[in-house]
Amino acid sequence: MSLSGQLINVLAAILLLIAFAMLSQRRILSLIELYAWQGVVLSASTFVVAYSTGQGDLYFSGVLTALLKVIVLPWILYRLIHRLNVRWDVETLINIPTIMLIGIALVIFAFNLAQPISAMAGAVTRSTLGIATACVLLAFLMMITRRKAVSVVIGFLAMENGLLFAATSATYGMPMVVELGIALDVLVGTFIFGIFFFHIRETFDSLDVRHMEKLKED
C-alpha cells in the first residue's frame, strides 16, 4: 500500500477514535475541542487525497474545511457556551460502558453496510468508507443519548463531518458548488441553533432537552 493510502488509513482511525471519545466525553468544553480536532483530521485527510490524486479542487475543499470546522464553528460554539454560561457544565451520562458496547456494534454494522461499495472504491480510500459510515452512526448515537441541547447539536455537526469524510474518501469530494452550498447550510444552521439555545433557555430556564418531550398524542 502506498504511503498516502497508509496516511489516510491512520487519519481515518484517528477520526473513529475521536468519534468514540465524543461519545463518552461529559464536559461540553472538551466536546467542542474534540469537534475542532475532528475538523483538523478531516482537512488533513482531504489534503492527502488531493495530493495523491492530483485534484486541484480538493485543496480548496480542504482549506474550506479547515476554516469552517477548525476555526469558525468551534469559535461560534465556544462563544455560545460562554454567553450561555454553561462552559463548565458536566453532563450526567449513565451507562457509558453500555453506550460504548452499542458503539462497537454500530461500527461492525457500518463495515458490513459499506462492504459492497468500498469494493468498488478507488485503491487509496478503500477501507475508509466503512469508517466514515461508522462515524455517522456513532454521531447519531451521541445525539440520541445526550440530554443537553448543546451536545445534541455537536452530535449533529459531528454527523455532518462523517458524511463529508464519506464524500472525500469514496468520491474524492463532491463538486465544488455543492460543497460550498453544504458549508453555507452548516454555517447558517449553527447560527440558527445558537439563536435557538437562547430561546430554549429563556423559555425553560435550562438547556435540558427533557423539558421538550411534552407534545404527544393524547
Add this chain to the structure above:
Amino acid sequence: MEILLLLGAPLVGGALLAVFGYRRWAPELGVAASLTTFLAAAALTARVIRDGPITTFGHQFFIDSFNVVLVALTSFVALTTAIFSRPYMRIEAHRGKVTVGALRLYHAMFQIFTFTMLLALTTNNMGILWVAMEAATLSTVLLVSLYRTPESIEAAWKYFILASVGIAQALFGTILLYFAAEKVLGSGGTALLWTDLNQVKGSLEPTVMSLAFVFLLVGYGTKVELVPVHNWLPDAHAEGPTPISAVLSGLLLNVALYAVVRGKVITDGALRSPFAGNLMMGFGLLSVVVAAFLLWRQRDIKRLFAYSSIEHMGIATFAFGMGGVAGTFGALLHMTMHSLTKSAIFFAVGHAAQKSGTQIMDDIRGLIRTNPTIGWGLMLGAIAILGMPPFGVFASEFIIITTAMREQPWATPFLLVALGTAFAAIFGKVQPMVFGETALPRLPHPPALVPVFVHLLIVLILGIYIPPYLADWYRQAAALIG
C-alpha cells in the same frame, strides 16, 4: 431570464423585508414580491409549454413539464398565502401574540422559504437540490417557534433535529449517487446533473444505486412525512402560525416528494426492476393507513389536518410508486389538488381558531352563525379534501384507485378502508364546529377569505372539467417520469 426573475424576486424581497420588515407596508411589499414571483412562474410555464424542456446557466437549471407544474403551483400558493398573511398576522400582532421583531422575521423568512423551494424545484444539480431542501428547513424552523410558547419551542426543536437528521441521510444518498455517477460521467461538475444522469442511468452500478435510493427515500421521506418518520409535522403545524402550516403542508411536502421522484427515475433506469416503486408503494400505503386511524384521536384542529396531509402525501407517494402513465398522472393531479385544498383549509382554520381563541375542536362551535364565510370555507374545504365529487380531489383519487385496482389489486382494500375511516373522522369533527351552538364576538380585522374560495373554486372547476391543454401538460409530465 424568467428563472432569474423567479428566483431573484423572493430573494430580493426577503432581503428588503429583513431591513424594512417592521414598517407598516411590509406585508404589502411581501405580496408584491410574491406577485412578481408568480408572474415570472407564469411566463416560465408558458415558455415550457410552448418550447418544451429548457436548460439554462450552463445546465445548472432544468425545467421540464414535471417540475414546471410544481413551480406554478408553489408560486401560486405562496402568493395567496402572502395575501392571507396580511390580515392574519395583523390580528395576531393586535392580540399581542407576536412582537414587531417577530413580524419582520416572519415576512423576511417567508420569502426566503419560497426562494429555497423554487431553487429546489428548478435546479438540475442533485447536490444543490439537497442544499436547497436543507435551507428550506433552516428558514422555517424559527417560524415554527414564532410565538415563543414552550410548546412552539419544543415543536421547532423537534422539527429541526428530525428534519436535519433525516436530511443528513439524504446527503449520504446523494454522495452514493455521485459515487455511482462518477464512474460513468467522470468526476467534476456534471456528474450530479440530473439531465446527464438521466442519459446514462442504464449504466450506473445497480447495488450502489439501490442503496443510494434507500437513503434518499428515508432522507427526503422525513420531509414528505412518510410514516414512520412523520413525528415532527403535527407538532409543527399545531404550534406554528397558520400561514406557515399552509405552506408546509401545501408546498414543502410536495417539493420533498419531487426530490424522491427525481431519484426514483434514475434508480429505475439503473436497476431495471420495480425496487424503488415497491419501496414507495409500501411507505405510501403505510402512511395512508396509519394517518387515517390517527385522525380519530386528534383534538386540535390543526393536528387533525396535519394528519390528513400525511394521509394524502401517502396516497401521492403510493401512486408515484405504482408508476406508469396513469399512476403518475393521478399522483401529479393529487399533489396539485391537495396543495390547493389543504392550504385553503388552513386559511379557514386559521381564522376559525383566531375567532374562537382556541385550536381545541371541542371549543370551536357554530362558525356558520357567527361568521358564515369562515364556516362555509371550512365545510367546503373539508368536503373537498375528503374526496367528495365534484371536487378535484375526487378526480385524482378516482384515477389512483382505479389504476391501483388494475395494477396492484392487493392495495385497494387498504386504500378504500383508510379513505372511509378518514372521511368518518374528519367529517364527524368538522360538522359540529361549523353547525354547533355558540355565542362569540366578531374579529377585530376583517378576515382574508378570498384565497380560500379562489383555491376551492379552482379545485371545483378542475374536478368537473380539466381543460385539454392542462391534461396534455400533465400527461407529458407523467410520460417523462412514468
